[in-house]
Amino acid sequence: MQNNIQAIQNILNGMWDDYCTLNPAAKKIYNLLTAQGEIVLNDHIALRTIQHPKLGIESLAKTFKKYGYIEKSDYIFKEKKLYAKHYEHPHSDLPKIFISELELSKVSPFVQTTMSELAEQISNDLINSDNFSYCGRPWKMSFETYNKLAQESEYASWLAAFGFRPNHFTVNINQLKKFSDITVLNTFLKQNDYKLNSSGGEIKGSAKEYLEQSSTMASEIPVAFTDGSHLVPGCYYEFAKRYALPDGKLYQGFVAASADKIFESTNKLK
Numbered sequence: 001m002q003n004n005i006q007a008i009q010n011i012l013n014g015m016w017d018d019y020c021t022l023n024p025a026a027k028k029i030y031n032l033l034t035a036q037g038e039i040v041l042n043d044h045i046a047l048r049t050i051q052h053p054k055l056g057i058e059s060l061a062k063t064f065k066k067y068g069y070i071e072k073s074d075y076i077f078k079e080k081k082l083y084a085k086h087y088e089h090p091h092s093d094l095p096k097i098f099i100s101e102l103e104l105s106k107v108s109p110f111v112q113t114t115m116s117e118l119a120e121q122i123s124n125d126l127i128n129s130d131n132f133s134y135c136g137r138p139w140k141m142s143f144e145t146y147n148k149l150a151q152e153s154e155y156a157s158w159l160a161a162f163g164f165r166p167n168h169f170t171v172n173i174n175q176l177k178k179f180s181d182i183t184v185l186n187t188f189l190k191q192n193d194y195k196l197n198s199s200g201g202e203i204k205g206s207a208k209e210y211l212e213q214s215s216t217m218a219s220e221i222p223v224a225f226t227d228g229s230h231l232v233p234g235c236y237y238e239f240a241k242r243y244a245l246p247d248g249k250l251y252q253g254f255v256a257a258s259a260d261k262i263f264e265s266t267n268k269l270k
């Protein structure tokens with residue numbers, strides 16, 4: 001068990017470092033909170049993939065399962081054509097892992113073909129390695145293809161541009177002291193000049209649904225494509241507050257309607 005925790009901690013650290021390189025704002029917000037005396041734990045980390053024989057949810061889940069994570073619930077995001085599962089570790093300080101996949105059978109032939117062609121460029125050795133969840137983009141692609149994908153599926157274009165790495169980390173608000181109210185936390189973030197995703201309101205979900213979430217908007221970062229370097233939306237930082245179910249235990253699942261809006265945090269700023 002101890003070995004498993006050390007191994008998974010190393011992977012989570014690798015994911016965090018990769019994520020902060022792409023999203024320096026997350027590290028700055030993390031530092032802002034710790035400077036206020038907070039201990040920042042993660043509620044969950046989100047990963048993206050495609051429904052494909054080589055790359056389904058299982059390709060990312062297997063390493064987490066190997067080190068003690070257990071599959072819990074699954075989710076359908078009809079409009080965004082996504083299917084997702086979440087995993088929990090018996091060691092409750094470890095974040096949940098939320099893995100979604102784009103359902104290729106439901107997208108256009110263009111998106112289907114493009115994503116399948118990208119998938120063919122990945123080696124099985126990479127998929128089978130422990131650091132697959134933060135290996136980055138294992139294929140070559142053009143900005144032209146990125147834009148075409150984005151017209152139909154922002155999710156597909158993000159995955160094509162960034163590959164396999166955390167899309168977001170999520171601060172566990174319940175563990176904060178001064179900022180245990182999501183509205184107070186949001187105000188603090190805005191006072192520090194962070195732009196929040198306001199699609200569907202700044203706070204997604206409610207105490208009634210046992211989960212409230214907010215997030216920053218992903219800032220645009222330069223990405224190298226075969227036809228040059230271009231600015232595209234990167235990763236965002238999320239914040240989650242959970243409420244107790246009638247049995248007194250904190251709800252640990254996700255709310256599909258809220259996550260649907262949260263996915264839009266990597267949309268291009270208008």
Ligand code: NI
Pocket residue numbers: 044046098168170238262
């Ligand atoms: Ni999330």
